[in-house]
Amino acid sequence: MRVANVGIFLLSLSFFHCLQLIPERANVTYINKKYMEYGRLYISRYGRKSPYYINLEGIIKHTWADNITMHLIFYEYLHNEYRRSFVEVHIMYCKMMKTDPYIGGMLAKHGAPCPAPPGEYKLQNMTLQGDNFPNLFPISKGKIEVELTNTSSTETILKAYATASFVTKAKKKI
């Protein structure tokens, strides 16, 4: 199944409503110097009881609005390899900032503007909604491949990935 519009994007995000995502590793694997001077994505932690923080840094050369599209491809870790799943998300930057409470909400909370003028951005110590939830039961591991493109030319701007564990939130007994 190809998820190619906002309605289905929100539906796929409701997936995260009962699942918590714990980031593990992340990195940028490609940067198009025509669009970005520099870009970094990494996970950090401060001690054993600290949550896993997502950190994003970059210098962009143009204004970013809906003329930038973010593509997310979800992989599931099965039998010692990452296999592409049916979940795929394609959303324009400002639309994401306005409509998506998870990634858009996380970026907005840390000051990412929309539109984003050219310049340097450092978004540090970010966490996804639902972190620190107690009584977790791990169910699976996964990887998300991220690609940013120029919406109209589809030219690649950046490629990155993040690996994560997905855990279910404990259900309350009635």
Ligand SMILES: *[C@@H]1O[C@H](CO)[C@@H](O)[C@H](O)[C@H]1NC(C)=O
């Ligand atoms: C992240 O990517 C950079 C550049 O591609 C590489 O030098 C570095 O070793 C990578 N770091 C990790 C933790 O994979």
Ligand SMILES: *[C@@H]1O[C@H](CO)[C@@H](O)[C@H](O)[C@H]1NC(C)=O
């Ligand atoms: C996106 O659109 C803005 C406003 O029209 C423009 O200034 C900017 O250069 C565009 N960005 C890219 C990456 O093409």
Ligand SMILES: *[C@@H]1O[C@H](CO)[C@@H](O)[C@H](O)[C@H]1NC(C)=O
């Ligand atoms: C990130 O969190 C750690 C631990 O709470 C803190 O020491 C550090 O100053 C924070 N960094 C930023 C940039 O907020």
Ligand SMILES: *[C@@H]1O[C@H](CO)[C@@H](O)[C@H](O)[C@H]1NC(C)=O
């Ligand atoms: C993005 O693609 C459009 C359409 O090809 C082009 O006009 C625009 O210049 C591109 N943006 C940049 C920053 O190259």
